[in-house]
Amino acid sequence: MKKWTKLLSLALSLATAAGIPVLSNAGMAEAADTAASVTTIAAYGPDHLIKRDGSLWVWGDSRPVPTRVPGLTEVKASFGLAGGGGLAVKQDLSVWQWQTNAKTSAMETVQVPEMTGLTDLAMVQGTYLAINAEGAVYQAEFLDNGGGSVSFSPVAGIDGVTAARGYSEDNEQGSWKRFLFLKQDGTVWTSTDQLRSFQPVQKLSGILQLESNFALAGDGTVWTWPIESIYNPVAGHDVMNPVPVTGLKDIRILHDNGRSTLAIDNNAGLWFRGMTITGSSDGTAFHEQALPLRFSGIRNVTDAYIMERSIVALTSGGKVYTASIGEETITADAVFTLLASNITSIEGGGRHVIMQKSDGTLWGWGVNKNAQLGYANYDFSFDQPVPMQKPVTLTLNGETVNLTSGVITRSGQNFVPLRSLFDKLGAIVAYKENHTTTPTSSGVTASKVEKIVTITRTAVSKPSLSISINTVSGETTVNGTVIALATPPFIVNGTLYLPLRFISEQLGATVSWLPQQEEIAISMK
Template identity: 45%
Template sequence: MKRDYSMQKWIVFFSVLLMFSAAPQSPAAAASSGPSILAFWPNALVKADGTYWVWGGSRSVPTQIHGLDHVASSFDRRLVMKQDKTVWYWEGNSPSEIRVRQVEKLNNLVDVLFAGRTLAALDADGSVHTVQWTESGLDMSRFAPLAGIDQVADMTSYYEFRPKSGKQRWIFLKKDGTVWSSSNELTSFTPVASLADIVAVERNFALKADGTVWTWPDEAAEEAPDSLTAVPFKGLTDIRTIKTDGYTHLAIDGKSRLWFWGSTLTGYSDGTQRHEHTAPIRLTGIQNVKDAFVVERSLVVLTNDGNVYETSINRERMPEHPVFELLASDVAQIKADDRHFIMQKNDGSLWGWGVNKDAQLGNGDYEFMHTTPVPVQQPIEVRLNGESVALRSGVVTRNGQAFIPLRSVFEKLGAKVEWDETNKVATISRSEGGAPSVEITVNTKTGETKLNGNTVQMANAPFGINGTSYLPLRFISESLGAKVDWLQPEGVIAITMD
């Protein structure tokens, strides 16, 4: 019998949205298998092939930013650096809006800091470039060299409280170990008195090469001079690392012990109260500390043996021996933000913990918070006849099966897509040159799917995430002329058709 390949072609287009999977896997197994990760951050990663992926906001799972390749590092405000040390930024949200541009004035970027209304970028040569926030946002083409400061090794910033008008205070650590200060305008720079041989700065704290910690007030009288004088912070010696979110402070000493001072909290919203601990406390409930972070209302600790522990700061007093709960094992490193963190296990998989209301964990949901680590979804690329498909949000895996956002594929193929918001029904239709038309309706509430009016029985129901409809990728029939390959080592779903 003669086949109708025109009709067959559009059925195939529908078929590629149906369930595609090898043997079912658990979510944990799905997280650990797949492409290797070259680098990661709290909301982005780079695959071994140099492709760049982000999550959060409208992207509930890692989603490739097309037009960026050979990426080495990711920074705040959508700035990235390629392996050739050139700096780029991207803007836009949907695939058709994404624009990638080079920032000509930046090269070999090592840090980016946004404070007040200023975005500062630090190059490896010690130069700093800045751009100001305006009503229209940040114009990355307007970066200009910051005059008056050079040979910068690190920078930090904090808000200095004053009775009538506080100010943004910028702190610069120079490569010679001196520390310099500037206020909002970044027009003049003065050395912080008493500081030399400094190796790290964190807001209004400085770590000296001899392991002592120095500090200066983050409050001042209205007419106080602009210069700062640092004094030793008593109770800490042999310190190797300092961390602070501005209120709660941590230090790790040469014996891998953890120290705490600053704020604990009780109450929420307008009823939040901060309880100050002015003297450092050695937290004897945790040992062998490699790294530590303040995340939301928790202290998160990575030990040298790869375990991750958590204890709450939601209390009036921090005891010397708080109970630390084990969150995960076999962890190599952690990248933390204020409200969540992403960790990489020794098998290469990424896992997230913390606040997730904006999909910060890349797990494919918008649950407000995950108090048990969840796997960051694999960065899975979809290729149609060898061409990479730009998706609105990345491929979602559930119960070991891959789901794809239907709109991206069909719009790329020129089909008409209609969405009934009230009933949560998508209609995809196409007519071509006298060939029989194809109409697909998908009810993401009930899971009912119809092809040309006939119900299609599917093993896995479609679903919606944040307004994007997903269908599982199966029902690919060789008799329809489609071939789907799961290239697991590359993290690629390759779809080919006649």
């Protein structure tokens, strides 16, 4: 189940701890280019951020850096959908859905008229469950058809809901989805017949939080119940029988990833219960530790997540520590290693975490296979946290320019996707590949590929202009004269990025950087 994204209202505070662990020289240079301003980010999650101007920015999948969702203003919350889309809630409580066009890669936005005030979104085995501020429940089926809107419809028979969760179950007779609903009165209700009927779960009252097959009660106890499967038959599977988790008490925060559970108690102690992992690929093995243990090597924990085979924990001193669960067993005296300092909050994304420093910048750590860290590449992972790229707005004569992928900054220069801006400045952009072969003295034929971008001016009233860029060698000419570029164009995930200022100014535009707004303002007569 894809976890729903929670939002935090961010309090900016001073920190006394040291900075992020030292990167390489190249990493330090890029960090200076990519750090975001403290004044711009109002809220963030593992795959999005909301700026103080109400704009929504997303990254991941086809977008290696934060990219503005077009047409949305006054956004207050965001929830991710599978397949490269999401739902946004505006200040007027209207709900808007954005999806990625499979053909053009552009983000398209439409209002969801049947819903207002979305507060929670969960996916249970292909079914979305959405909750609004009034406690109504809506459902939609995820169709993996490469885009398109998700259509929500109201669920009858249950109301007063604050959160929804669920999972799949099966036995020798078949399989089903178990939906769980936390109501405003602290009771929990369940459905196993595709949302046609609902029953209260006995013994669960005063519940504050649902996580998979766990429930956190207001008195600090944690309750659990078995998940039915052919490997774990449960007598009378249609009737849940929750029991308190032995050893867990005075708990105030609970996180579960389906295999393992982290809990934080009222004394800021960190607890673990569940699976450790060894091996890889087909040889992966899971080792269950049913009895909770309280770690002795870390204190003052304010938040924690399980990420792949690591525990990531934030302390009240603004430090983030990590410990491995990649062993057959984990003990109370497990070693926690300092990962980052000067951190005010963290958000877990399953395989990665996003952290905000006290200066407002966002940093990421963990798996980056699908650009989860917003770091402008798709390297699988990093040993140390890396800085996220700036959420840079691009305007032309005062109007926002919508990009399929955001501005990338390298060595102090800004780059934009090949077909995103320059046609709006009166240019024709063309791309071609030249393939040549040359016989060598050893009789082997050597092949060479040149990838050439040409940019020509279309206005007959202005002097002719022809820019040619060899994206392999970096050789650049303007009207036949070779020009040296400090940083050559580059390709990220199949998208070619060109130097914004250099080409814009050659076309006669004026380019200005507005640091307070994090905006590149281009003017063109």
